[in-house]
Amino acid sequence: MGLDKSKTYHLMEVCGTHTMAIARSGIKNLLPSYIRLISGPGCPVCVTPPEVIDAALELTEKPGMILATYGDMIRVPGSVKGDNLAKRSAMGADVRIVYSAMDAVEIAKQHPDREVVFLGVGFETSAPGTATSIEAAMEQNITNYSVFSMLKMLEPSIRALAADPDFNVQGFICPGHVAVILGEEGLRFFSEDLHIPAVIAGFDTDDIVNAVRMLMLQIAKGEARLENEYADVVRPEGNPMARQIMDRYLEPRKDIWRGLGSIDLSGYGIRPEYAAFDAEKKFGITFREPTVRSGCRCGDVVKGKLDPVECPLFGTVCLPEDPEGPCMVSAEGACAAAYKYRSF
């Protein structure tokens, strides 16, 4: 069959770490003009809607509360520009950066008189660990630890994306570490249901280059298979033990995605039997009506509809040090990556 090199082939990655890795590799302007790498809704921070961030910010106002979070969340604004965890910390809130949910459990253990809430952000790569932290707290009878789950599932967002009439993607670079958990089996839907070429890829430059090669070959041959470039780490069956611990403590639920709206069974909530470790239940968290700041196009950027540089706010009103939306502030948001590693 072959390629029509007068067209543009869009290859989409759906993992913030891939966004960064691609940007860091400097590959973008080495590729021929008929291959375009674009970012999808793979930044879990970017797809968290502002009202959820607002709820986390409100939690910091509770006296004695310790909010433990990955560094990724520190500068993400809620509905109000400039209002983020960094600002709340400066105003006196106890916000602590942790590398692992287990470190948050440890903080709870060391401060039995304080409530510790861990912001559980991420996709399936982070979900088993977040679930483990609940198990650890339970086993050690640490009752002052809870998780505010913002965990999301990969598949429903991809399906929602593919159902969009404007969807114009010819191949997917699939997130290697989500695939570690779900396995080739868990990503089969790319080829079997969506009929789009897909390659599970690692995060080194050579992994990405190999994935591009494998995708373009499939496209040229008119194939739509799921291939695994990362077979050293990703098994066909994935990691069943990891999925088991997820199943024990977490359950799929309806969730709201910035840019994609509400999607059934697209996020992970904490099972009702573990409500004692569910910050939403423990603290009666409610969400205000969603508001999107005018002009912010993060919603379209996460869908891959808009390239960061095409957003009218990019680099002018919206800068890494003064972001409008999470795509610019999140370390691996498409806009932050585009700004930091802009090619020329």
Place this chain on the structure above:
Amino acid sequence: MEDFITLDYGSGGKKTASLISNMILPLLTNEALDELGDGAVIDGAGRLVYSTDSFVVSPCFFPGGDIGKLSVCGTVNDVSMAGGEPKYLSLALIIEEGFPVESLRRIIESIRTTAQEAGVQVVTGDTKVVEKGRGDGIYINTSGIGFLKTPGLSPRNIQEGDKVIVSGTVGDHGTAVMLARNENLVQAELKSDCAPLHRMALALGEKMGSSLRVMRDPTRGGIATTLNEFIEDGRFGMEIRESDIPVLPSVNMVSEILGLDPYYAACEGRLLAVTEAGRAEEALEILRSFENGKDAAIIGEITSDHPGRLVIRTPLGGGRIASKLAGAQLPRIC
């Protein structure tokens, strides 16, 4: 002496006098300081280099150094980068009530040792104590005077084709201090690279003449930020090669695990120099003749392409722009 600094030690009365006479003077003694005049009377020279810096690092003791060593090196290095031979330092201490006297002693001893190594004398100083909660243990300011030895250093001298040199591995200090501040992140045998640069700087200045265009030490913001400063005036661009930039394996590994970038992590014992292309190898040899310069490397050059922009050439051969650091680097999982 008591175990903890109290507000009385800052009052200017007997306790202050005893702190100075019992601890500070014996450790830092020299002719000018021993006079304890309001100002130090010192021998001068033709043109002088004058610099000041304040130090608020937390924790005050970290692997490879402490706030005392840092406060001497920071100002000694600023003077050295400007072409001066550092001679005299002022030392201002702002101590929080409750700060352990033993910690203060260690810090002053560290200042003494580092000052000796750097060939400078602390000739004047001040001590204040603030109420508990109004300080972070201890803050230090040092100002430094040096005799100008290498005049004319400036980014204005930079020409197309000039080479960019770094005197050693990058990101050691920033990474070591981050781990010292938050011990739960990862554990690593990482030390700050904090060190005085006066000898290397003077050697370069003496032997290279006008072939040495400018020097700077990449402190806050790392090499990426400082290299951007060199080309801020927009006359030229700069390109550096990832594969040529020396980074310790442990700094690389910590950075990979935590999602940090060593090119934006502070160094406190490294210098960046821009030299005439034809004499870059010579400059490299000069640096490598020093223990602290053993890992020196030529990392890039000045170009007429992309003026005002720093480009990092990746192993793939692609380029990516590196801007100045926006906000402090934070560990991430994404």
Place this chain on the structure above:
Amino acid sequence: MCLAVPLRIKSLNGTDAIVERDGVSRSVKVNFIRDPRVGDYVMVHAGFAIEKMKPEQAEEDLEAFRELEEVLKTI
């Protein structure tokens, strides 16, 4: 959401392990690794081992890119 690094298991204690590489170490959970052993390499994300693996054999970036260029010429 996928930042992970291969690290070597230095010691084990039930579902806890110390992993290390290049002089850097950290405690991690290995509760969803099948039969972890000292000396194994595991992929570590946010303090959790997510899979066992062989030590990386990274391909040369440039080599991979030349392969891509060759393939693109033929299709």
